[in-house]
Amino acid sequence: MEDIFFDFEQDATTDYAFWGQMDPNFQFQTQLDTLLLDCTTVSGQLSPWSSFGCQSVFPDEQLTFTDLDSQSPGLGGGTEADSSSGDENVESGTRRSRRLSAHPPYKIQRHAANIRERKRMLSINSAFEELRCHVPTFPYEKRLSKIDTLRLAIAYIALLREILMSGCDPKSYVDECMKNGYKNQTNAIWNTSDLTARLSWIKWD
DNA sequence: TAGGCCATCTGGTCCT
DNA sequence: AGGACCAGATGGCCTA
Numbered sequence: 001m002e003d004i005f006f007d008f009e010q011d012a013t014t015d016y017a018f019w020g021q022m023d024p025n026f027q028f029q030t031q032l033d034t035l036l037l038d039c040t041t042v043s044g045q046l047s048p049w050s051s052f053g054c055q056s057v058f059p060d061e062q063l064t065f066t067d068l069d070s071q072s073p074g075l076g077g078g079t080e081a082d083s084s085s086g087d088e089n090v091e092s093g094t095r096r097s098r099r100l101s102a103h104p105p106y107k108i109q110r111h112a113a114n115i116r117e118r119k120r121m122l123s124i125n126s127a128f129e130e131l132r133c134h135v136p137t138f139p140y141e142k143r144l145s146k147i148d149t150l151r152l153a154i155a156y157i158a159l160l161r162e163i164l165m166s167g168c169d170p171k172s173y174v175d176e177c178m179k180n181g182y183k184n185q186t187n188a189i190w191n192t193s194d195l196t197a198r199l200s201w202i203k204w205d
Numbered sequence: 206t207a208g209g210c211c212a213t214c215t216g217g218t219c220c221t
Numbered sequence: 222a223g224g225a226c227c228a229g230a231t232g233g234c235c236t237a
Contacts (some may be wrong), residue, residue, distance in 0.1 A: 110214085113214090113224085115227080117215090145211090208232085209234105210235085213230100219227095220223105220224085
């Protein structure tokens with residue numbers, strides 16, 4: 001019996017490693033997260049996912065907008081810096097317009113937009129973090145990437161739907177899949193022996 | 206070292 | 222008008 005492939009690059013099972021190692025940007029991320037969560041507390045506008053506890057153990061530190069300015073990897077070192085660094089050789093329209101528009105009010109608006117964008121991305125990331133908590137993973141598996149998280153979630157939902165439609169006991173259904181291979185109608189691509197193996201870790205009681 | 210993944214900045218577009 | 226959303230560009234980190 002052949003496996004159905006959900007095509008998750010299939011490498012997730014081959015390069016297991018302990019994950020959760022310290023992110024090199026952890027300190028900055030922590031401060032930024034704290035700031036943005038503080039903003040959320042005030043405004044209450046962040047995604048509902050942001051209230052979940054996945055990142056709740058960070059030290060309680062304060063960060064000002066000035067700190068953001070100085071610590072952000074991109075600010076001061078990225079395209080904005082390039083456009084004002086005196087590189088006269090490049091005079092593309094984009095650069096020219098950027099240079100002309102880099103007056104203080106614009107920069108303030110741009111900086112505010114950057115902060116909103118970072119906040120938006122953080123809310124997306126916290127949603128991904130929450131989703132990671134809901135898809136089956138091995139205890140020793142490395143952290144799923146965003147794309148793998150989405151694909152595994154799709155495969156997982158498809159399998160759950162089929163279990164529901166079958167009316168079988170979920171554990172028996174998974175056992176049957178492990179034994180005989182898994183067939184479904186979707187054309188999603190993920191090695192289902194991986195998926196069912198993951199599901200075998202679930203305590204069904 | 207190349208490739209994958211990610212965070213960030215940025216400008217454009219859409220929406221309220 | 223201002224904010225949300227989006228996609229492209231860029232650079233850093235990590236791993237095979």
